[in-house]
Amino acid sequence: MTNTKSTSVEVRLPSRLGYEKVAMSTAAAVAKLMGFREERIEDLKTAVAEACINAIEHGNRLNEGLSVGVVLSSVDDALEVKVIDDGKGLKTIPPKPDIDRKIHGEEDPRGMGMFLIQALVDEAEWVKGGNGKSSYVRLVIRLDKEAE
Amino acid sequence: MTNTKSTSVEVRLPSRLGYEKVAMSTAAAVAKLMGFREERIEDLKTAVAEACINAIEHGNRLNEGLSVGVVLSSVDDALEVKVIDDGKGLKTIPPKPDIDRKIHGEEDPRGMGMFLIQALVDEAEWVKGGNGKSSYVRLVIRLDKEAE
Amino acid sequence: MQTETKARVDRLTSPAGHSVTVLRFEGDIASTSKDAVLGTYQTLPKETTKLVLLDFTKVDYINSSGIALVIQMLIEASNASQKVYAFGLSPHFTKVFTMVGITKYAGLFSGQTEALAAL
Protein backbone atom coordinates (compact mmCIF):
# COMPACT_ATOMS: atom_id res chain seq x y z
CA MET A 1 0.00 0.00 0.00
CA THR A 2 3.03 2.30 -0.43
CA ASN A 3 4.14 4.89 -2.95
CA THR A 4 0.76 6.33 -3.77
CA LYS A 5 0.66 10.07 -4.34
CA SER A 6 -0.77 11.31 -1.09
CA THR A 7 -3.49 13.43 -2.65
CA SER A 8 -4.90 10.73 -4.85
CA VAL A 9 -7.67 8.26 -4.23
CA GLU A 10 -8.02 5.14 -6.34
CA VAL A 11 -11.03 2.91 -6.80
CA ARG A 12 -11.28 -0.37 -8.65
CA LEU A 13 -14.73 -1.57 -9.71
CA PRO A 14 -16.04 -4.76 -11.28
CA SER A 15 -17.31 -4.38 -14.87
CA ARG A 16 -20.93 -4.66 -13.90
CA LEU A 17 -23.57 -2.04 -14.63
CA GLY A 18 -24.71 -0.40 -11.43
CA TYR A 19 -21.20 -0.19 -9.98
CA GLU A 20 -20.78 3.22 -11.62
CA LYS A 21 -22.79 4.41 -8.61
CA VAL A 22 -19.92 3.39 -6.33
CA ALA A 23 -17.52 5.57 -8.34
CA MET A 24 -20.03 8.44 -8.23
CA SER A 25 -20.15 8.27 -4.43
CA THR A 26 -16.39 8.10 -4.08
CA ALA A 27 -15.85 11.01 -6.46
CA ALA A 28 -18.53 13.06 -4.70
CA ALA A 29 -16.86 12.46 -1.32
CA VAL A 30 -13.45 13.56 -2.64
CA ALA A 31 -14.97 16.67 -4.26
CA LYS A 32 -16.77 17.49 -1.02
CA LEU A 33 -13.51 17.25 0.95
CA MET A 34 -11.95 19.62 -1.59
CA GLY A 35 -14.75 22.13 -1.04
CA PHE A 36 -16.67 21.88 -4.32
CA ARG A 37 -20.19 23.31 -4.35
CA GLU A 38 -23.13 20.88 -4.39
CA GLU A 39 -24.03 21.84 -7.97
CA ARG A 40 -20.55 21.05 -9.32
CA ILE A 41 -20.53 17.79 -7.38
CA GLU A 42 -23.70 16.79 -9.23
CA ASP A 43 -22.01 17.60 -12.55
CA LEU A 44 -19.01 15.52 -11.55
CA LYS A 45 -21.19 12.60 -10.45
CA THR A 46 -22.96 12.41 -13.80
CA ALA A 47 -19.69 12.73 -15.74
CA VAL A 48 -18.01 10.00 -13.67
CA ALA A 49 -21.06 7.73 -13.99
CA GLU A 50 -21.12 8.08 -17.78
CA ALA A 51 -17.38 7.49 -18.03
CA CYS A 52 -17.66 4.33 -15.90
CA ILE A 53 -20.67 3.03 -17.85
CA ASN A 54 -18.67 3.43 -21.08
CA ALA A 55 -15.66 1.71 -19.54
CA ILE A 56 -17.87 -1.18 -18.37
CA GLU A 57 -19.91 -1.50 -21.58
CA HIS A 58 -17.60 -0.48 -24.40
CA GLY A 59 -14.09 -0.75 -22.95
CA ASN A 60 -14.44 -3.97 -20.94
CA ARG A 61 -17.50 -5.27 -22.87
CA LEU A 62 -19.26 -6.29 -19.65
CA ASN A 63 -16.54 -8.87 -18.95
CA GLU A 64 -16.73 -9.22 -15.18
CA GLY A 65 -13.22 -10.62 -15.09
CA LEU A 66 -11.95 -7.15 -15.97
CA SER A 67 -12.18 -4.17 -13.67
CA VAL A 68 -12.49 -0.45 -14.14
CA GLY A 69 -9.96 1.83 -12.45
CA VAL A 70 -10.86 5.29 -11.26
CA VAL A 71 -8.05 7.59 -10.10
CA LEU A 72 -9.05 10.83 -8.41
CA SER A 73 -6.21 13.33 -7.97
CA SER A 74 -6.52 16.73 -6.42
CA VAL A 75 -4.03 19.17 -7.89
CA ASP A 76 -4.23 22.70 -6.50
CA ASP A 77 -7.78 23.87 -7.14
CA ALA A 78 -8.73 21.11 -9.56
CA LEU A 79 -9.88 17.52 -9.37
CA GLU A 80 -8.62 15.22 -12.12
CA VAL A 81 -10.42 11.92 -12.67
CA LYS A 82 -9.07 9.13 -14.87
CA VAL A 83 -11.43 6.28 -15.71
CA ILE A 84 -9.38 3.40 -17.06
CA ASP A 85 -10.57 0.26 -18.88
CA ASP A 86 -8.97 -2.65 -20.71
CA GLY A 87 -10.24 -1.79 -24.16
CA LYS A 88 -8.68 -0.27 -27.24
CA GLY A 89 -10.22 3.13 -26.63
CA LEU A 90 -12.31 5.35 -28.85
CA LYS A 91 -12.12 5.25 -32.61
CA THR A 92 -13.61 8.71 -33.12
CA ILE A 93 -15.38 11.28 -30.98
CA PRO A 94 -19.05 10.83 -31.89
CA PRO A 95 -21.05 13.80 -33.19
CA LYS A 96 -23.11 15.90 -30.78
CA PRO A 97 -26.51 14.24 -30.27
CA ASP A 98 -29.34 15.87 -32.20
CA ILE A 99 -32.68 15.51 -30.46
CA ASP A 100 -34.69 16.30 -33.62
CA ARG A 101 -32.95 13.53 -35.56
CA LYS A 102 -33.47 11.16 -32.62
CA ILE A 103 -37.19 11.90 -32.36
CA HIS A 104 -37.56 11.43 -36.11
CA GLY A 105 -35.77 8.08 -36.02
CA GLU A 106 -32.78 9.31 -38.03
CA GLU A 107 -30.32 8.75 -35.17
CA ASP A 108 -29.98 6.16 -32.37
CA PRO A 109 -31.80 7.34 -29.22
CA ARG A 110 -28.60 6.46 -27.34
CA GLY A 111 -25.19 8.13 -27.74
CA MET A 112 -25.39 10.93 -25.18
CA GLY A 113 -22.80 9.85 -22.62
CA MET A 114 -19.73 11.47 -24.10
CA PHE A 115 -21.64 14.62 -24.95
CA LEU A 116 -22.80 14.93 -21.33
CA ILE A 117 -19.29 14.33 -20.01
CA GLN A 118 -17.90 17.12 -22.22
CA ALA A 119 -20.74 19.45 -21.32
CA LEU A 120 -20.46 18.93 -17.56
CA VAL A 121 -16.74 19.10 -16.80
CA ASP A 122 -14.04 21.67 -17.55
CA GLU A 123 -11.82 19.30 -19.55
CA ALA A 124 -12.39 15.86 -21.05
CA GLU A 125 -9.83 13.92 -23.04
CA TRP A 126 -9.97 10.33 -24.35
CA VAL A 127 -6.63 8.55 -24.51
CA LYS A 128 -6.04 5.21 -26.28
CA GLY A 129 -3.90 2.70 -24.40
CA GLY A 130 -0.45 2.11 -25.88
CA ASN A 131 -0.75 -1.65 -26.24
CA GLY A 132 -4.44 -1.65 -27.18
CA LYS A 133 -5.24 -1.79 -23.47
CA SER A 134 -5.54 0.60 -20.51
CA SER A 135 -7.38 3.26 -22.43
CA TYR A 136 -8.79 6.04 -20.34
CA VAL A 137 -10.83 9.18 -20.24
CA ARG A 138 -9.36 12.04 -18.24
CA LEU A 139 -11.74 14.59 -16.76
CA VAL A 140 -10.85 17.81 -14.97
CA ILE A 141 -13.22 19.86 -12.87
CA ARG A 142 -12.03 23.09 -11.30
CA LEU A 143 -12.97 24.71 -8.01
CA ASP A 144 -14.72 28.08 -8.27
CA LYS A 145 -15.03 28.26 -12.00
CA GLU A 146 -16.52 31.69 -12.62
CA ALA A 147 -18.58 31.19 -15.78
CA GLU A 148 -21.52 28.92 -15.14
CA MET B 1 -6.78 -3.52 -14.24
CA THR B 2 -7.22 -7.31 -14.62
CA ASN B 3 -7.66 -10.27 -12.31
CA THR B 4 -9.77 -8.58 -9.70
CA LYS B 5 -12.52 -10.65 -8.16
CA SER B 6 -15.57 -9.36 -9.94
CA THR B 7 -17.60 -8.73 -6.83
CA SER B 8 -14.98 -6.72 -5.04
CA VAL B 9 -14.37 -3.00 -4.95
CA GLU B 10 -11.04 -1.60 -3.82
CA VAL B 11 -10.23 1.90 -2.62
CA ARG B 12 -6.86 3.39 -1.80
CA LEU B 13 -6.76 6.50 0.37
CA PRO B 14 -4.01 8.88 1.46
CA SER B 15 -3.14 8.71 5.18
CA ARG B 16 -4.77 12.01 5.97
CA LEU B 17 -7.55 12.50 8.50
CA GLY B 18 -10.78 13.39 6.73
CA TYR B 19 -10.25 10.85 3.92
CA GLU B 20 -12.04 8.24 6.03
CA LYS B 21 -15.16 9.98 4.72
CA VAL B 22 -14.28 8.85 1.19
CA ALA B 23 -14.16 5.23 2.37
CA MET B 24 -17.47 5.71 4.19
CA SER B 25 -19.14 6.90 0.98
CA THR B 26 -17.70 4.08 -1.10
CA ALA B 27 -18.71 1.46 1.45
CA ALA B 28 -22.20 2.94 1.72
CA ALA B 29 -22.64 2.83 -2.06
CA VAL B 30 -21.58 -0.83 -2.21
CA ALA B 31 -23.90 -1.73 0.67
CA LYS B 32 -26.76 0.11 -1.01
CA LEU B 33 -26.21 -1.84 -4.26
CA MET B 34 -26.31 -5.04 -2.18
CA GLY B 35 -29.67 -4.01 -0.70
CA PHE B 36 -28.70 -3.22 2.89
CA ARG B 37 -31.19 -1.19 4.93
CA GLU B 38 -30.37 2.46 5.66
CA GLU B 39 -29.84 1.69 9.36
CA ARG B 40 -27.24 -1.00 8.68
CA ILE B 41 -25.51 1.27 6.18
CA GLU B 42 -25.10 3.85 8.95
CA ASP B 43 -23.57 1.17 11.20
CA LEU B 44 -21.20 0.17 8.41
CA LYS B 45 -20.22 3.79 7.72
CA THR B 46 -19.22 4.41 11.33
CA ALA B 47 -17.30 1.11 11.54
CA VAL B 48 -15.43 1.80 8.29
CA ALA B 49 -14.65 5.37 9.37
CA GLU B 50 -13.22 4.23 12.71
CA ALA B 51 -11.16 1.49 11.03
CA CYS B 52 -9.75 4.01 8.52
CA ILE B 53 -8.98 6.57 11.21
CA ASN B 54 -7.04 3.93 13.14
CA ALA B 55 -5.19 2.86 9.98
CA ILE B 56 -4.29 6.50 9.24
CA GLU B 57 -3.36 7.45 12.82
CA HIS B 58 -1.97 4.31 14.43
CA GLY B 59 -1.06 2.05 11.50
CA ASN B 60 0.45 4.60 9.11
CA ARG B 61 1.16 7.22 11.83
CA LEU B 62 -0.19 10.03 9.61
CA ASN B 63 2.63 9.45 7.11
CA GLU B 64 1.09 10.78 3.90
CA GLY B 65 3.55 8.78 1.84
CA LEU B 66 1.66 5.66 2.90
CA SER B 67 -1.86 4.84 1.84
CA VAL B 68 -4.73 2.94 3.38
CA GLY B 69 -6.35 0.14 1.39
CA VAL B 70 -10.01 -0.71 1.71
CA VAL B 71 -11.28 -3.88 0.04
CA LEU B 72 -15.04 -4.40 -0.07
CA SER B 73 -16.12 -7.90 -1.10
CA SER B 74 -19.67 -9.08 -1.37
CA VAL B 75 -19.97 -12.77 -0.61
CA ASP B 76 -23.52 -14.15 -0.79
CA ASP B 77 -25.52 -12.15 1.72
CA ALA B 78 -22.56 -10.52 3.46
CA LEU B 79 -20.24 -7.62 2.88
CA GLU B 80 -16.66 -8.11 4.03
CA VAL B 81 -14.47 -5.03 4.45
CA LYS B 82 -10.72 -5.17 4.96
CA VAL B 83 -8.97 -1.98 6.01
CA ILE B 84 -5.25 -2.40 5.45
CA ASP B 85 -2.38 -0.25 6.69
CA ASP B 86 1.41 -0.41 6.73
CA GLY B 87 1.82 -0.77 10.47
CA LYS B 88 2.64 -3.67 12.76
CA GLY B 89 -0.95 -4.10 13.86
CA LEU B 90 -2.51 -4.25 17.29
CA LYS B 91 -0.61 -5.32 20.36
CA THR B 92 -3.73 -6.15 22.37
CA ILE B 93 -7.43 -5.58 22.08
CA PRO B 94 -8.08 -2.65 24.44
CA PRO B 95 -10.64 -2.99 27.24
CA LYS B 96 -14.23 -1.87 26.69
CA PRO B 97 -14.46 1.87 27.40
CA ASP B 98 -15.98 2.73 30.78
CA ILE B 99 -17.79 6.06 30.73
CA ASP B 100 -17.73 6.39 34.55
CA ARG B 101 -13.97 6.00 34.64
CA LYS B 102 -13.62 8.48 31.78
CA ILE B 103 -15.79 11.11 33.49
CA HIS B 104 -13.83 10.67 36.72
CA GLY B 105 -10.52 11.07 34.90
CA GLU B 106 -9.40 7.48 35.56
CA GLU B 107 -9.31 6.59 31.86
CA ASP B 108 -8.40 8.47 28.63
CA PRO B 109 -11.51 10.10 27.14
CA ARG B 110 -10.44 8.53 23.81
CA GLY B 111 -10.26 4.81 23.03
CA MET B 112 -13.75 4.14 21.70
CA GLY B 113 -13.06 3.33 18.05
CA MET B 114 -12.45 -0.40 18.32
CA PHE B 115 -15.32 -0.79 20.76
CA LEU B 116 -17.70 0.91 18.30
CA ILE B 117 -16.47 -1.21 15.41
CA GLN B 118 -17.12 -4.41 17.37
CA ALA B 119 -20.51 -3.18 18.53
CA LEU B 120 -21.72 -2.12 15.08
CA VAL B 121 -20.75 -4.99 12.76
CA ASP B 122 -21.40 -8.73 12.84
CA GLU B 123 -17.72 -9.75 12.87
CA ALA B 124 -14.51 -7.81 13.51
CA GLU B 125 -11.06 -9.33 13.50
CA TRP B 126 -7.64 -7.63 13.73
CA VAL B 127 -4.86 -9.36 11.85
CA LYS B 128 -1.15 -8.48 12.20
CA GLY B 129 0.82 -8.32 8.96
CA GLY B 130 3.30 -11.17 8.45
CA ASN B 131 6.35 -9.00 7.94
CA GLY B 132 5.35 -6.31 10.43
CA LYS B 133 3.44 -4.60 7.59
CA SER B 134 0.07 -4.85 5.85
CA SER B 135 -1.88 -5.33 9.02
CA TYR B 136 -5.60 -5.18 8.63
CA VAL B 137 -8.95 -5.22 10.33
CA ARG B 138 -11.58 -7.41 8.71
CA LEU B 139 -15.22 -6.50 9.23
CA VAL B 140 -18.27 -8.49 8.16
CA ILE B 141 -21.79 -7.15 8.00
CA ARG B 142 -24.64 -9.43 6.98
CA LEU B 143 -27.82 -8.68 5.05
CA ASP B 144 -31.08 -9.16 6.98
CA LYS B 145 -29.59 -10.01 10.30
CA GLU B 146 -32.57 -10.88 12.46
CA ALA B 147 -31.49 -9.86 15.95
CA GLU B 148 -31.06 -6.11 16.21
CA MET C 1 -28.12 -5.97 -8.11
CA GLN C 2 -29.18 -2.58 -9.45
CA THR C 3 -32.09 -0.83 -7.82
CA GLU C 4 -35.33 -1.82 -9.47
CA THR C 5 -37.33 0.95 -11.06
CA LYS C 6 -40.94 1.13 -9.96
CA ALA C 7 -43.65 2.76 -12.03
CA ARG C 8 -47.25 3.61 -11.15
CA VAL C 9 -50.00 5.06 -13.31
CA ASP C 10 -52.49 7.68 -12.09
CA ARG C 11 -55.31 9.25 -14.07
CA LEU C 12 -56.04 12.84 -13.11
CA THR C 13 -58.16 15.62 -14.57
CA SER C 14 -56.58 19.02 -15.08
CA PRO C 15 -58.40 22.19 -13.88
CA ALA C 16 -59.16 22.80 -17.59
CA GLY C 17 -61.00 19.47 -17.67
CA HIS C 18 -58.47 17.38 -19.59
CA SER C 19 -57.60 13.84 -18.69
CA VAL C 20 -53.92 13.54 -17.75
CA THR C 21 -52.12 10.20 -17.36
CA VAL C 22 -49.37 10.48 -14.77
CA LEU C 23 -46.49 7.97 -14.83
CA ARG C 24 -44.76 8.05 -11.47
CA PHE C 25 -41.27 6.58 -11.35
CA GLU C 26 -39.29 5.53 -8.31
CA GLY C 27 -35.67 4.32 -8.17
CA ASP C 28 -33.10 4.68 -10.93
CA ILE C 29 -33.76 5.55 -14.56
CA ALA C 30 -31.05 3.47 -16.21
CA SER C 31 -30.61 0.66 -18.73
CA THR C 32 -32.45 -1.67 -16.34
CA SER C 33 -35.57 0.53 -16.43
CA LYS C 34 -36.85 -0.55 -19.85
CA ASP C 35 -39.92 -2.34 -18.46
CA ALA C 36 -40.71 0.42 -16.01
CA VAL C 37 -40.40 3.21 -18.58
CA LEU C 38 -41.37 1.78 -21.97
CA GLY C 39 -43.33 -1.20 -20.68
CA THR C 40 -45.54 0.93 -18.46
CA TYR C 41 -46.00 3.54 -21.18
CA GLN C 42 -47.07 0.83 -23.64
CA THR C 43 -49.89 -0.35 -21.37
CA LEU C 44 -51.64 3.02 -21.75
CA PRO C 45 -54.59 2.89 -24.18
CA LYS C 46 -53.60 5.06 -27.16
CA GLU C 47 -57.18 6.25 -27.89
CA THR C 48 -57.85 7.76 -24.48
CA THR C 49 -54.33 8.86 -23.51
CA LYS C 50 -53.58 12.25 -25.01
CA LEU C 51 -51.61 13.95 -22.23
CA VAL C 52 -48.82 12.08 -20.44
CA LEU C 53 -47.12 13.56 -17.38
CA LEU C 54 -43.92 11.97 -16.06
CA ASP C 55 -43.28 12.27 -12.31
CA PHE C 56 -39.56 12.10 -11.42
CA THR C 57 -39.97 13.26 -7.82
CA LYS C 58 -38.74 9.94 -6.38
CA VAL C 59 -35.92 9.39 -8.86
CA ASP C 60 -32.37 10.20 -7.66
CA TYR C 61 -30.27 8.75 -10.44
CA ILE C 62 -30.78 9.11 -14.20
CA ASN C 63 -28.07 8.14 -16.68
CA SER C 64 -27.80 8.48 -20.44
CA SER C 65 -29.22 4.98 -21.02
CA GLY C 66 -32.24 6.00 -18.97
CA ILE C 67 -32.59 9.22 -20.94
CA ALA C 68 -32.49 7.14 -24.14
CA LEU C 69 -35.51 5.20 -22.83
CA VAL C 70 -37.36 8.47 -22.22
CA ILE C 71 -36.49 9.51 -25.80
CA GLN C 72 -37.85 6.20 -27.12
CA MET C 73 -41.06 6.92 -25.23
CA LEU C 74 -41.17 10.41 -26.78
CA ILE C 75 -40.81 8.88 -30.24
CA GLU C 76 -43.74 6.53 -29.64
CA ALA C 77 -45.77 9.35 -28.10
CA SER C 78 -45.04 11.60 -31.05
CA ASN C 79 -46.23 8.87 -33.43
CA ALA C 80 -49.44 8.54 -31.41
CA SER C 81 -49.99 12.33 -31.33
CA GLN C 82 -49.69 12.38 -27.56
CA LYS C 83 -48.11 15.24 -25.65
CA VAL C 84 -45.59 14.44 -22.90
CA TYR C 85 -44.65 16.66 -19.93
CA ALA C 86 -42.55 16.07 -16.85
CA PHE C 87 -42.07 17.37 -13.32
CA GLY C 88 -40.06 16.64 -10.20
CA LEU C 89 -36.58 16.75 -11.72
CA SER C 90 -33.80 18.13 -9.50
CA PRO C 91 -32.04 21.29 -10.75
CA HIS C 92 -29.17 19.09 -11.95
CA PHE C 93 -31.33 16.75 -14.02
CA THR C 94 -33.34 19.71 -15.32
CA LYS C 95 -30.02 20.98 -16.67
CA VAL C 96 -29.12 17.56 -18.12
CA PHE C 97 -32.54 17.20 -19.82
CA THR C 98 -32.12 20.71 -21.24
CA MET C 99 -28.57 19.95 -22.48
CA VAL C 100 -29.70 16.91 -24.47
CA GLY C 101 -32.71 18.81 -25.83
CA ILE C 102 -35.47 16.66 -24.32
CA THR C 103 -37.19 19.80 -23.07
CA LYS C 104 -38.02 20.61 -26.70
CA TYR C 105 -40.31 17.56 -26.81
CA ALA C 106 -41.33 17.25 -23.15
CA GLY C 107 -42.18 20.47 -21.32
CA LEU C 108 -40.86 20.58 -17.75
CA PHE C 109 -42.78 21.83 -14.73
CA SER C 110 -41.56 22.31 -11.20
CA GLY C 111 -44.40 20.33 -9.62
CA GLN C 112 -47.62 18.47 -10.31
CA THR C 113 -49.85 21.46 -9.48
CA GLU C 114 -48.01 23.71 -11.94
CA ALA C 115 -48.16 21.01 -14.62
CA LEU C 116 -51.87 20.33 -14.22
CA ALA C 117 -52.68 24.05 -14.19
CA ALA C 118 -51.03 24.39 -17.59
CA LEU C 119 -52.61 21.31 -19.23
Added chain:
Amino acid sequence: MQTETKARVDRLTSPAGHSVTVLRFEGDIASTSKDAVLGTYQTLPKETTKLVLLDFTKVDYINSSGIALVIQMLIEASNASQKVYAFGLSPHFTKVFTMVGITKYAGLFSGQTEALAAL
Protein backbone atom coordinates in the same frame (compact mmCIF):
# COMPACT_ATOMS: atom_id res chain seq x y z
CA MET D 1 -9.21 20.04 3.93
CA GLN D 2 -11.67 18.70 6.48
CA THR D 3 -14.98 20.47 6.94
CA GLU D 4 -14.67 23.13 9.59
CA THR D 5 -16.92 22.81 12.60
CA LYS D 6 -18.97 25.86 13.39
CA ALA D 7 -20.38 26.60 16.82
CA ARG D 8 -22.87 29.24 17.96
CA VAL D 9 -24.08 30.07 21.46
CA ASP D 10 -27.71 30.96 22.24
CA ARG D 11 -29.16 31.85 25.64
CA LEU D 12 -32.75 30.74 26.11
CA THR D 13 -35.10 30.52 29.04
CA SER D 14 -36.97 27.27 29.65
CA PRO D 15 -40.76 27.32 30.31
CA ALA D 16 -39.84 26.59 33.95
CA GLY D 17 -37.85 29.84 33.99
CA HIS D 18 -34.32 28.45 33.93
CA SER D 19 -31.58 29.95 31.83
CA VAL D 20 -30.33 27.41 29.25
CA THR D 21 -27.15 27.90 27.21
CA VAL D 22 -27.50 26.25 23.80
CA LEU D 23 -24.33 25.30 21.88
CA ARG D 24 -25.29 24.78 18.24
CA PHE D 25 -22.81 22.81 16.16
CA GLU D 26 -22.61 22.61 12.38
CA GLY D 27 -20.31 20.42 10.28
CA ASP D 28 -18.30 17.46 11.53
CA ILE D 29 -17.60 16.56 15.14
CA ALA D 30 -14.12 15.05 14.73
CA SER D 31 -10.55 15.57 15.94
CA THR D 32 -10.50 18.93 14.13
CA SER D 33 -13.43 20.19 16.24
CA LYS D 34 -11.49 20.89 19.43
CA ASP D 35 -11.90 24.68 19.21
CA ALA D 36 -15.54 24.46 18.22
CA VAL D 37 -16.45 22.02 20.98
CA LEU D 38 -14.12 22.65 23.93
CA GLY D 39 -13.11 26.18 22.95
CA THR D 40 -16.70 27.38 22.67
CA TYR D 41 -17.69 25.62 25.87
CA GLN D 42 -14.80 27.25 27.73
CA THR D 43 -16.01 30.76 26.80
CA LEU D 44 -19.20 30.23 28.81
CA PRO D 45 -19.13 32.02 32.19
CA LYS D 46 -19.13 29.29 34.84
CA GLU D 47 -21.12 31.30 37.42
CA THR D 48 -24.17 31.90 35.23
CA THR D 49 -24.12 28.74 33.09
CA LYS D 50 -25.81 25.93 34.92
CA LEU D 51 -27.69 24.16 32.10
CA VAL D 52 -25.95 23.44 28.79
CA LEU D 53 -27.87 22.09 25.80
CA LEU D 54 -25.96 20.75 22.78
CA ASP D 55 -27.69 21.07 19.39
CA PHE D 56 -26.51 18.44 16.88
CA THR D 57 -29.26 19.09 14.31
CA LYS D 58 -26.79 20.30 11.66
CA VAL D 59 -24.11 17.68 12.33
CA ASP D 60 -23.92 14.74 9.88
CA TYR D 61 -20.68 13.11 10.88
CA ILE D 62 -19.44 12.32 14.39
CA ASN D 63 -16.48 10.04 14.99
CA SER D 64 -14.91 8.63 18.13
CA SER D 65 -12.40 11.51 18.35
CA GLY D 66 -15.34 13.91 18.29
CA ILE D 67 -17.13 11.92 20.97
CA ALA D 68 -13.95 12.12 23.07
CA LEU D 69 -14.18 15.93 22.86
CA VAL D 70 -17.78 15.79 24.06
CA ILE D 71 -16.64 13.58 26.95
CA GLN D 72 -13.91 16.10 27.83
CA MET D 73 -16.60 18.77 27.92
CA LEU D 74 -18.72 16.55 30.18
CA ILE D 75 -15.76 16.17 32.55
CA GLU D 76 -15.30 19.94 32.77
CA ALA D 77 -19.06 20.45 33.15
CA SER D 78 -19.20 17.86 35.90
CA ASN D 79 -16.38 19.65 37.74
CA ALA D 80 -18.31 22.93 37.44
CA SER D 81 -21.58 21.31 38.62
CA GLN D 82 -23.25 22.06 35.30
CA LYS D 83 -25.79 19.77 33.70
CA VAL D 84 -25.44 18.93 30.00
CA TYR D 85 -28.21 17.76 27.64
CA ALA D 86 -28.35 17.24 23.89
CA PHE D 87 -30.83 17.07 21.03
CA GLY D 88 -30.89 16.71 17.26
CA LEU D 89 -28.92 13.46 16.98
CA SER D 90 -29.97 11.08 14.18
CA PRO D 91 -31.24 7.64 15.26
CA HIS D 92 -27.81 6.23 14.36
CA PHE D 93 -25.83 8.67 16.51
CA THR D 94 -28.38 8.32 19.31
CA LYS D 95 -27.48 4.63 19.26
CA VAL D 96 -23.73 5.40 19.18
CA PHE D 97 -23.99 7.84 22.12
CA THR D 98 -25.96 5.24 24.02
CA MET D 99 -23.41 2.51 23.25
CA VAL D 100 -20.51 4.50 24.65
CA GLY D 101 -22.57 5.52 27.69
CA ILE D 102 -22.61 9.28 27.11
CA THR D 103 -26.37 9.29 27.68
CA LYS D 104 -25.66 8.53 31.33
CA TYR D 105 -24.08 11.99 31.70
CA ALA D 106 -25.91 13.94 28.99
CA GLY D 107 -29.66 13.36 28.67
CA LEU D 108 -30.88 13.20 25.07
CA PHE D 109 -34.01 14.85 23.73
CA SER D 110 -35.55 14.56 20.27
CA GLY D 111 -35.80 18.32 19.74
CA GLN D 112 -35.25 21.70 21.34
CA THR D 113 -38.88 22.06 22.44
CA GLU D 114 -38.82 18.73 24.26
CA ALA D 115 -35.50 19.61 25.88
CA LEU D 116 -36.59 23.04 27.09
CA ALA D 117 -39.88 21.67 28.40
CA ALA D 118 -37.96 19.25 30.62
CA LEU D 119 -35.37 21.74 31.93
